[in-house]
Amino acid sequence: MTKKYKIAVMPGDGIGPEQTAATLKILSAVMETTGPEMEFIEAEGGDETLKKRGEALPQDSIEIIKSSDACLKGPVGESAADVIVKLRILFDLYANLRPIKSYPGVQALRPDIDLLVVRENTEDLYKGYEFRIGDDTVALRVITKKGCHRIAETAFKYAMKRRKKVTAVHKANVLRVTDGLFRDTCREVAQRYPEVAFDELYIDAATMHLIKRPHEFDVICITNMFGDILSDEAAQIGGGLGMAAGANIGDKFGLFEPIHGSAPKHAGKNTANPISMILCSKMMLEWLGEEAAAKKIEDAVMQVLSERRVVTPDLGGKSGTTEVAEEISRKILGR
Secondary structure: OOOEEEEEEEOOOOOHHHHHHHHHHHHHHHHHHOOOEEEEEEOOOOHHHHHHHOOOOOHHHHHHHHOOOEEEEOOOOOOHHHHHHHHHHHOOOOEEEEEEEOOOOOOOOOOOOEEEEEEEOOOEHHHOOEEEEOOEEEEOOEOOHHHHHHHHHHHHHHHHHOOOEEEEEEOOOOOOOHHHHHHHHHHHHHHOOOOOEEEEEEHHHHHHHHHHOHHHOOEEEEOHHHHHHHHHHHHHHOOOHHHOEEEEEOOOOEEEEEOOOOOHHHOOOOOOOOHHHHHHHHHHHHHOOOHHHHHHHHHHHHHHHHHOOOOOHHHOOOOOHHHHHHHHHHHHHOO
């Protein structure tokens, strides 16, 4: 029996609505072939919503997301902290997954990159505990044992499905208390996974080694802010942010979004690469347990990239957002 899912869709700002429309076209093609059935319900959020309604994330949008099986979200502009950061905390989406992979026809640093950044998603400086003391400012970095433990567990569980290697990235030689806790917890969790090779890198060294030997990384386990920065670097060596999908997952819910921003200067020009968000939909289907449907999307994306006839300007082509979506959709439908 075909399952039916309720999917909350937040188009976002800038290029977000264009990417969202392209992705929904792909999901419609999937439903037309392998299934599953999906009902898409729009939830407003972002800069435009803030202008229109006086708040970036209205309560009715939160209720729509709460009543859905998953959320597919486009990039948001300046109000991102009031939207995605709030949603991560509200739904306890403690793991941010950012896969980086060399795709055919895409100019990656190497042809054999296949890594996964597993980033803690609810703590660190992104808690936003900042205040002024006279002319000075202070930001509190919150790292908890619980937060460290569950992100380390997530990293090792994903490594078990992959090439069985985890690299913990930290700066415990300087941030001895906060990153010291993260490092020690990763070491503790590693003891329970003897099948998984475990090593560590300081964040500054990790940024260098990611460029020098990206093909040697499998799963990178990392704290929130360091992970945000490192995963953008990883996206670039994998072919650019236009290819970079991401997932925010917890024990009970998943929200899927491209890792890049809203790129307002490209909005409305039909030039944005939709593949980052299309691959988000693939990750969403995997999380929902719809492996066949997810594979159909990735196979179609790989076909289109291999042929290089229909790709956006960031990948050296001349096609628009809608044309790329139509071509991927045709591949899924077998036309």
